[in-house]
Amino acid sequence: MNDLIIERVKTGIPGLDELIEGGFPRGDTILIAGKAGTGKSILATQFIYKGATEYNEPGVLVTLEEPPHLIKRNMLRFGMDLEKLEKEKKIAIVDLSPSKEVTPVTIGEYPSFDLSGLEAIILNHVKKIKATRVVLDTLSIMAYKFKSRDILREEFFKLAATITRAGCTLLLTSEIPAQEQGLGVFDIEAFLASGVIVLYNEKISDTSRSRSIEVLKLRGSKHSSRIHSMRITDEGIRVWPGEISPGV
Amino acid sequence: MADKKKRKASTKKKKSDKIEVVFFKSDTCAFCPRAEEVIRETLENFGSEVFELKVVNVSENPDAAEEFGIFALPTVMIGGISVTGIPEPDLLMKMVLGAKVMTKKKDGSK
Numbered sequence A: 001m002n003d004l005i006i007e008r009v010k011t012g013i014p015g016l017d018e019l020i021e022g023g024f025p026r027g028d029t030i031l032i033a034g035k036a037g038t039g040k041s042i043l044a045t046q047f048i049y050k051g052a053t054e055y056n057e058p059g060v061l062v063t064l065e066e067p068p069h070l071i072k073r074n075m076l077r078f079g080m081d082l083e084k085l086e087k088e089k090k091i092a093i094v095d096l097s098p099s100k101e102v103t104p105v106t107i108g109e110y111p112s113f114d115l116s117g118l119e120a121i122i123l124n125h126v127k128k129i130k131a132t133r134v135v136l137d138t139l140s141i142m143a144y145k146f147k148s149r150d151i152l153r154e155e156f157f158k159l160a161a162t163i164t165r166a167g168c169t170l171l172l173t174s175e176i177p178a179q180e181q182g183l184g185v186f187d188i189e190a191f192l193a194s195g196v197i198v199l200y201n202e203k204i205s206d207t208s209r210s211r212s213i214e215v216l217k218l219r220g221s222k223h224s225s226r227i228h229s230m231r232i233t234d235e236g237i238r239v240w241p242g243e244i245s246p247g248v
Numbered sequence B: 001m002a003d004k005k006k007r008k009a010s011t012k013k014k015k016s017d018k019i020e021v022v023f024f025k026s027d028t029c030a031f032c033p034r035a036e037e038v039i040r041e042t043l044e045n046f047g048s049e050v051f052e053l054k055v056v057n058v059s060e061n062p063d064a065a066e067e068f069g070i071f072a073l074p075t076v077m078i079g080g081i082s083v084t085g086i087p088e089p090d091l092l093m094k095m096v097l098g099a100k101v102m103t104k105k106k107d108g109s110k
């Protein structure tokens, strides 16, 4: 293949691909940042769903926060049947949410560890279903789980590199704390990713809010530099490329 | 539900009264060999009748890491609590003793 042409991975999210020259660059790490409830999980899960149903790209959804049964229930409201895809081995949902009963309570952490456990868990599923998309929802949980930030930073770089080297396009979500200006609790998220997308749900009057989406950066892409309207419809997330958001 | 729990506990007891210590490691983990040494040395003080050390190599058995939600290695797990990184012997001792007390309590209440 021509090295000069960046192969694009279509998100399949209506309106989004038009903002990013057709899709994410294949094999990149993309960060979806936003405050609570802005639609990060829905967008990321929709990326996995569309990959499996429309582009023949199996995907692994690693959930560190919401338990799988709730994700399935929520996505079913958009007509997206994850259970079925899981049975067909087109997607894998990896449950690393805190709701698992057997997970031991950590009472000590020494700054001499790596994330090779998480890496092995993810790669195991990537191999099993020959995945080319991976979502990790959400990175922010790691910052609460572990104290040693320096190790986390380094290990996350390694992990992202390993997953993308295995042929996957990686989507990470990160929650921007309510009063925060930056991109997340980690302060590494933006460096880690070659693309950053920010979701907003801003108050536009006393009684209403407006959702919008911004492509903050995307490697090798002439992306839109405006903030576009976004809505969560009965079919999931939809972006209006021609509509500039009134909110921000 | 309660029935199931009881049965589970009793089969476990019949099998052994030993405290299960599970050590998670991987092929690539640089700190794991040292952590394993520390754990073995510490546990030796208790004698092998007291505990049972189970080593899980996550590179070979990623499903086990997934089941228990173990991201970071090395991690040692004793009776529902865990420590990540090369553990200090003191903390390990406390964990084993804590687990011993717990099993004693269970026996006493029967």
Ligand SMILES: Nc1ncnc2c1ncn2[C@@H]1O[C@H](COP(=O)(O)OP(=O)(O)OP(=O)(O)O)[C@@H](O)[C@H]1O
Binding pocket: A034, A035, A036, A037, A038, A039, A040, A041, A042, A043, A074, A077, A078, A175, A232, A233, A234
């Ligand atoms: N069926 C639906 N129709 C319209 N909007 C919905 C529907 N389901 C969820 N939403 C909206 O989406 C939001 C949740 O989206 P999502 O879980 O993706 O947010 P998030 O950014 O991941 O939040 P968090 O940081 O809490 O994980 C809800 O707060 C709600 O406003």
Ligand SMILES: [Mg+2]
Binding pocket: A040, A041, A042, A065, A137, A138
């Ligand atoms: Mg979420």
